[in-house]
Amino acid sequence: MEKYDYVIVGAGLFGAVFARQMTDRGFRCLVLERRTHVGGNCHTETREGIRVHVYGPHIFHTDREEVWAYVRRFCTFNHFVNRPKVFYRGKIFSFPINLMTLYQLWGVSTPREAEEALARKRVHLDREPANLEEWVLSQVGREIYEIFIRGYTEKQWMRSPRELPASIVQRVPIRLNFDDNYYSHPYQGIPVNGYTDMVRKMLEGIEVRLNTDFFDARDYWLKQGRKVVYTGRIDEFFDFRLGELAYRTLDFRTRFLPDVPDYQGNAVINYTDREIPFTRVIEHKHFDFRKAPHTIVTEEYPVAWRKDLIPYYPVNDRRNNEIYRRYREMARKHGRLILGGRLAEFRYYDMDQVIHAALKAAEKEAPVERMPIPVRGRAQPLRKRRAHGAWK
Numbered sequence: 001m002e003k004y005d006y007v008i009v010g011a012g013l014f015g016a017v018f019a020r021q022m023t024d025r026g027f028r029c030l031v032l033e034r035r036t037h038v039g040g041n042c043h044t045e046t047r048e049g050i051r052v053h054v055y056g057p058h059i060f061h062t063d064r065e066e067v068w069a070y071v072r073r074f075c076t077f078n079h080f081v082n083r084p085k086v087f088y089r090g091k092i093f094s095f096p097i098n099l100m101t102l103y104q105l106w107g108v109s110t111p112r113e114a115e116e117a118l119a120r121k122r123v124h125l126d127r128e129p130a131n132l133e134e135w136v137l138s139q140v141g142r143e144i145y146e147i148f149i150r151g152y153t154e155k156q157w158m159r160s161p162r163e164l165p166a167s168i169v170q171r172v173p174i175r176l177n178f179d180d181n182y183y184s185h186p187y188q189g190i191p192v193n194g195y196t197d198m199v200r201k202m203l204e205g206i207e208v209r210l211n212t213d214f215f216d217a218r219d220y221w222l223k224q225g226r227k228v229v230y231t232g233r234i235d236e237f238f239d240f241r242l243g244e245l246a247y248r249t250l251d252f253r254t255r256f257l258p259d260v261p262d263y264q265g266n267a268v269i270n271y272t273d274r275e276i277p278f279t280r281v282i283e284h285k286h287f288d289f290r291k292a293p294h295t296i297v298t299e300e301y302p303v304a305w306r307k308d309l310i311p312y313y314p315v316n317d318r319r320n321n322e323i324y325r326r327y328r329e330m331a332r333k334h335g336r337l338i339l340g341g342r343l344a345e346f347r348y349y350d351m352d353q354v355i356h357a358a359l360k361a362a363e364k365e366a367p368v369e370r371m372p373i374p375v376r377g378r379a380q381p382l383r384k385r386r387a388h389g390a391w392k
């Protein structure tokens with residue numbers, strides 16, 4: 001008989017939330033993690049007293065009450081609000097595009113003037129926009145597209161914006177008021193003790209094996225659990241049998257500046273010139289309102305994808321989505337496999353969406369209304385019960 005109900009591959013947000021939920025329902029979970037730490041790509045590390053977002057900046061935001069309540073079981077959030085700036089041809093602009101940006105560009109100072117100016121600039125199509133470029137042109141016109149979107153998008157995705165879906169930029173708001181909060185969600189912040197600490201707390205009392213690559217002993221691990229929850233790259237799980245999926249990856253160049261108390265005056269500055277090779281500069285101390293005589297900054301350079309690099313973003317173009325669809329079908333036939341998270345679901349998920357998906361996946365496996373009555377506040381083990389859905 002298998003030793004665990006769930007062998008969970010990956011200790012990122014999906015794996016940790018799923019493990020927590022199923023453990024609390026009385027199931028036996030084992031979490032395997034290739035890396036030396038939990039937390040996946042939201043891992044933070046303290047260097048010289050500054051918490052560094054090792055795999056790029058992570059700002060938690062959500063409009064889901066249940067997700068906000070859930071994460072606050074494991075940490076306290078600070079009051080950080082993301083208000084990035086854009087650097088283009090030596091000038092700084094307010095971003096995301098808002099009334100201050102339009103004031104800086106065209107001198108308009110009221111929502112009405114802004115709307116009138118935009119109406120003159122918009123490119124009118126007699127059909128639905130077919131790609132990212134057309135969508136942006138139809139919303140804000142060519143000038144704004146050239147300053148804020150084209151260079152950044154070409155650098156970041158290493159593709160023409162004409163080959164990309166508009167959904168990539170539709171994440172970023174366009175506002176005709178002075179609100180420069182990057183997100184439109186009511187809840188936002190960064191865990192005061194870092195994401196890794198939050199994930200560690202989620203995993204409290206759960207068996208986690210770090211430095212353990214599932215693929216080094218795949219058959220062994222598959223036999224250890226009745227089901228496998230896989231949060232890594234789906235093409236890797238199936239030995240790339242249907243071809244490789246494309247992800248976007250980054251090279252983070254981090255510098256310690258011993259004598260600089262404040263390098264750029266903000267956590268995030270985007271560099272939208274095509275000629276500047278990095279897309280943004282992060283100054284980590286601003287995420288935590290940390291005062292120190294020194295600072296740490298990271299430049300983000302997009303890098304061509306190779307399968308030995310760390311995948312950060314799925315490339316959801318038609319070709320890759322089709323390959324993914326076929327892998328998904330293989331996963332369905334596998335029967336014992338649950339896929340979750342940005343890599344395994346091949347979706348440009350935000351952190352709150354991953355957590356929401358993990359809560360739903362746990363609920364699907366063992367709905368709480370079907371749980372036995374808790375004894376002294378703890379759920380009884382369900383091992384003898386069959387979880388919802390068939391074990392194969």
Ligand code: UDP
Binds near residue numbers: 156
């Ligand atoms: N984007 C842009 N200029 C910017 C910021 C974003 O053109 O200054 C576009 C770009 O295509 C990017 C997308 O908007 O991939 C989504 O940006 P977001 O900041 O959400 O990306 P992330 O922080 O996830 O890398």
